[in-house]
Amino acid sequence: MLRLCLLQLLLLLTTTGGIKRLAGIPRAPLLIWRSVSTLPELLSLNGNELYESTLESLQWLSPTDLRRYNFLSPGSTYQINRRYRNNASVRRYYGYQLWKLHETRLSQPQLKRFLRHFGSELWNINQDGIDVLIEHKNVEAAKQYMAQTSFTYNIMIDDIERAIDETYTEISEADTDNTLANYSLPWLNREGSLLTWRRYHDQADMQQFMQNILENHSELTEIIQIGITRNKRPLEVLRISNGDPNNWAIFVEAGMQARDWLSPAALTYAISKLTWLWEEGLADKSMHQIDWYFLPLANPDGYQYSRLTDRLWTKNRNYDSATRCYGVNLDRNFDYSWGEAGSSSNACANLYHGEKSFSEAETRAMRNFLLGMRDYLGAYVSFGGYGQAITYPWGDDDYVTTNQRQLRKTARQAVLNFRRLNHAEYTMGTSFKQKLARGGNAADWVQHRIQPQFVYNVFLKDQGRYGYLMPPHYILESGEEAFEFLRTVAQQLARIKY
CATH class of the missing domain: 3.30.70 (Alpha-Beta Plaits)
Structure with a gap:
């Protein structure tokens, strides 16, 4: 049927002597059928070839890439919306x-x-x-x-x-020749795990990945539920440890901003690599001497909402009955400089800081868990998007922390390591100098209240080409950077006596 319809369309647009002019089309010479020159050649094409050739021929009719409307292709708009965005309330951004x-x-x-x-x-x-x-x-x-x-x-x-x-597409087998996207790596092929790192996954897939890690590395790992969200999703921390009570602890979280899909994917990659290397005896010695606490998805409600309804949603899904607006920006809800510059009192705004500090289940859960680690927490690391920057407190003003010298030294080493790893160029400095001032952010609260040796925000790729809409091709590359940063912090922390 598709082949017949395409042939009929071509017969309408063409004549024996050449091309019939259409009303409103300029009189400049046009070659509609660019790929096929003779009717026998046309009839010999299979359905897919005919479709591709027809779209190439008709491309001049529209400024939009017509190939993305191929309803047979998994990467088409039709298939993407059918699989992921089939709700009538989906927010659209045509022409933005x-x-x-x-x-x-x-x-x-x-x-x-x-x-x-x-x-x-x-x-x-x-x-x-x-x-x-x-x-x-x-x-x-x-x-x-x-x-x-x-x-x-x-x-x-x-x-x-x-x-x-x-951002909804999946890396095909044809893309696996990319040296920066080696999908044959052993930690990417975990039996029973739903995560593939070829695409961005739902929250449930990440939860299943954590369970898979627990089942396959039960002697090293445990899962700790530190809280539950408004929509009843668990906030689960994966602990990886050799059991030595003298270890420093490092708490690592990602995905606090819902539309940031890259950092949760990158962190789960780093977790998979760490556990595989650990079991094989290949992990850096300093990483063995750390109790790791991973929260790969700090905002599961917001993340899942961005998956299904509004791709650019950034807050959680709390509801404000007075304004009938949803969501609080979790990285503005901690009580250090809460409500100051870089946040908003407008409940409908993306920077809304909440009715009060720690008003949200997610931030309260992180607060309570981190306070329980205050005696042995050596580092706090938050991965997010985007900007390619390594930042440290303060984010509310241009002050100097007591540990800023070692923060700067370790950040500088990480920048050099990234450069050697894949030629990535990261900037570094205080959050205030590198980003917008943002009162109520998590890193500043950790620095102020707990004072571990290291506190970092790591803003992953890129510098604005894609922003929050990073294609999945960058997952593996960013995962390697996340792992490298954690290795760098572990090495520096190992030099400090507990």
Whole structure:
């Protein structure tokens, strides 16, 4: 049927002598059937070849890549929405764009005016500039405004909805030749595990992965439920230890921002690699001397909501009855400098800090668990997206911590290790200098209240090309970086007497 319909379409568009002109099409020469020159050649094509050739021939009719509408392809918009986003309430971002403004000084009046009138949300500030989400209805006006200023910009993503589709795709066998994506690595082929690191997985798949690790490494691991979310999802910490009571502890979490899918995937990769190397006797000696506590998904409700309903959702799923808005930004809900710069009192805003500090089940669970570790916690590490930066306290102001010298030294070593690993370029410094000031963040609270040797936020890839919409091709590369950072911290911590 598909073949017959395509043939009928071609007969309508073509004549024996060449191409029939269509109303409204410019009189410049057009070659509709670019891939097939003769009718016998056309008839010899199979269904898939005919479909591909027809789309290539008709591409000039639309500025959109028509191939993504191939309903037979697993990576098509149709199939993606059928599998993952089939709810009628799914939030769409057709025509939204991500711009990078080549400027970092937010105080400039023209820039402030631009962000106020045209920017739907400021995603990030990094060494390359300011990343701003532009709503489709504001795109043309934003371009006109920028043309009247001295600012320059690049359109990093010209259609957010299409970029969202990319985050649901799966790496095929044809992609396994990439040296930075070696899917034959033994820790990626765990019998019984649902995680493949070829795509981003649901929260339930990560939970099953934790159970698989527990079953296969029962002498090293245990799972500790530290709390439960509003939607009754467990907050589970995986503990890996050799049982030595003299070990330092390192607490590692990821996925506090729901739309950040890369950091949970990268951290589960690091966990899989660590446990495999540990069992094989190949792990770095310093990593054996650590009690590891992993919380791969600190915001499971928000993460799952971003999977099924709103890909750019960033908060948890608490409900504010007064405003009828959902969600609190968990990294603004801790009580150090709570409610100050970089957060919002607007319950509908992405930076909403909550009704009060520790108002959320997720942050209370982390607080209680970390306070119980205060006597032996050597390091706190938070993986997130994005920006390619290693940061440490403070994030609320430009103050100096008592341990800043060793924080800077270890961060510098990690930057060098990343460069050797895969030529990745990371910046480093205090959170205040590297990012927006953000009162109520978790790292500052840990530094203030518990004072471990090391406290870090590691913002993984990238620097704004994809932002929060990193394609799954980057999972393995980022997983290696997460593992390398943890190894670097373990080595430095091993040099400090417990």
